Amino acid sequence: PHIAQDDVIDEISMVKSMTSNFSEHTSANYFLHTGSGFQGRPSMGAWFGYGLGTENQNLPGFVVLNGGLIPPGGLDCFGSGFLPASYQGSVFLPQNEPVANIKPKEKSAELQKNKLSLLADLDRSSLEEMNFEPQVEAAIQNYETAYQMQTSVPELMDLTGESEVVKKSYGMDSDFKNTRTFGMQCLLARRLVQRGVRFIELTCPGGNGDRWDQHGGLV
Template sequence: MFPCQRYLAQPVSRRELLSQSAHGFGAVALSSMLARNQTAHAATATSNGLAAQLTHYPAKARNVIFLYMDGGPSQVDTFDPKPMLDKYDGRSPHEVIGKVEPTQFANVGKILKSAWKFRQYGQSGIPISDLFPHIATCADDLAVVRSMVAPFSEHTFANYFLHTGHGQQGRPSHGAWISYGLGSECDDLPAFVILNGGLIPPGGMDCFGSGFLPAAYQGSVFTSGEAPVANIRPSEKTRGLQADKLALMKRLDEGRLQQLGRVDALESAIANYELAARMQTAVPELMDLHEESASTHEAYGLNDEFPNTRTYGRLCLVARRLVERGVRFIELTCPAGNGDRWDQHSSLIDGHTKNARSVDKPIAALIQDLKQRGLLDETLIVWCGEFGRTPFAQGSDGRDHNPYGFSIWLAGGGIQGGVIHGATDDFGYRAVENKVEIHDLHATMLHLLGVDHTRQTFRFGGRDMRLTDVHGHIVKEILS
C-alpha cells in the first residue's frame, strides 16, 4: 500500500503547512514540532507518518482517554433517572410503554425500577446515581449525553461500530484514525495504547486494529502488571551487545528497502522494531509507580480492599502518565474478575455495584489529577459503552441490551462541563430529543482534536474512506 494524501482538502506542501501558524497549537507548538523533526527518532517516525502532524484548525484537545465500559451500563441506573419506573414498577411494558422492540434474548419482563437513588451534584445540579459517589464530585466537569443511539444490539457488532464506525470486522479503530491524522508526540511509546484490565471486548483485537491504514497505527495492548508488554526486558547481557544487534538489523532493513522500495508492511515492521527497542527503556519507567505519592496511590484506589478497584486505579494512573508523555490515544478496558462487565442479564444489583466500585474512585481521581496538573483542558475523556440496557427486566433481576437510547459522558479538552444533552422518553427506553449517533461522537472527538472528520480520508477500495463514512455531525451543544 503506497502512502496516501492524509486529508481530502486541497493538498499543500509540508513547508506551506508549517507557515500557517493558525493551525495546530500556535507558533510555540510549531517550533517544538520543527525541533522534534531534527531528532533521529522523529526522523524515523516521519518516514512512517508518525511524526506530530498539523491540524485542520486550532485544537482544544491533544490527547484522548477513552474509558470503555464493556457490556453496556444501564442508563436508568447511572445518569438518566426515570421516576416513571418507580411508579410503574412491576407492570407490563406493553401496557405502559407500548410497542417494545425484540430484545437480544427475547425475554421481556416487567418494568424494573432502579435500585439506586439519584442525587443532584455540583453547581450544575446534574443527577447522578449512588453507584458513582466519587464521579459525582466531578459533576461540573461532565457533559452527560442522554440520547445516544447505536445500530446494533449484539456485543460484537456493536463493539466494531463503536470502535471503528462500521459494524464489520477489519476496519480501522478510532484510535488508529486519530493516530493517523495527528501522528505522535512521543518518540519512545506507541501513539495508540490499550490499557487492558484483563478483558478484551467481544470482537477481539479487531476493535483496536489499523484495518486498511498502515500497520504502524494499530493499537498496542499493555496489561496492568509491571511488565505489561512481552519481551520488554532485553535478553542480551549487555547494552552494547543489543546496540550492535540493532545496528546490524538497521543496515539489513535499509538494504532491503532499497531493493523493494516503499512497502508499508516492511516499513511498519521496521518502525515497530525500532520503537520496541526504545520501549524497553520507556515502559519499565512508565509502569513504575513508586515515585507517585502515597496520597496519589490512595486517591486512585491502589490501596482499596477490592482488587478490581486496584487494577482499574493502576490503569487510570498509568493513563495520566501516558498523557504526560505525549501518547495520543489511550483506551482502558474493564478489569477481569467478579462484576467484570456491565452485561447484567441477571443479578443487576450485584453486577452493577461491583462494576461501579471498580471504576468510580479511579476515574474521579483521574479527572481531579489531570485538572490539578493543568492537563484536563487538553485531554478529552470519554466514558462510553456500546449500548444501554432496557428499562424492563430480563427475568426478574436483569436488564437486556438496549441500543435505542443510552447515556455517555465526556469531560476535559473543549467540553463544556455541567451540561446535559438530549433526552430519552419517560421510561429511558428511546432517545426522543437531540439523538446522538456513534458517527456524531467520532466527529466530535476529531473536531476537538483539530481534525475535520469530512476531510480526514484514506484512499482504499476505489473510494476515500473516513472514520465517519458519509455521516457524522459535531455535537456543538456540549462544546465549551
C-alpha cells in the first residue's frame, strides 16, 4: 500500500528477463546450492573441499553458520551427495555451544585419550574388514575432526579478543536481535576464513514472523 505513496514507485525497477525452471522454494534452493533442482547432488561447499582440500585439520572445510533458519530443502542444501560424507557442511548454531557435544564428557583428558585410542584401533580393524569402504572411512575422518574441534571451536567462538569498535562495525550493538545475530555470523565467518576454512555459508536469522527479509515488517 505504500508503493504508490511518497514517490516510491519511481525508485523501483522491474526485471522481466530473470526466469526459473522451479516454481517452489525447495527445488530452487537445491539448484542454488548444488546446480540441480533435485535432491541428492553435492553442494558447492562440498565440491570446494573435495577439489581444493583443507588448510586447517582442526576445523571442517565447509561450515554453515545457522542464524536460526535452515532454507527450504533442509540439510541436503549443504550435503555431500555422492562425495564422501566428510565434505558435507558442518552446521554451527548461534549459541554458547555451537556444535552438539563439543565439550568432552570424560572426567579427565587421559580417560578421553584412552577411549579415542581404543576407538581408533576398532575403526582401523573395521575399515580393513570392509575393504576400505569410502563411507566408513569418511565417518572415521569426521570423528577425528570432531576431536580436534573440541579445542578449535571454543577458541573460534571466543570474541573477547575482538574490540568493541570491530563488534560495532559488524552491527553487534544493534537494537534489532536479528541484526546482532547476523553481525556475529559475519564476524565468525571472517575468523573462519582467517583459520583456513575454505567455504562458509550464512543462513538467515529467525524471527520477525518469518525470515529476515522482505516477507513482512517493511514499514
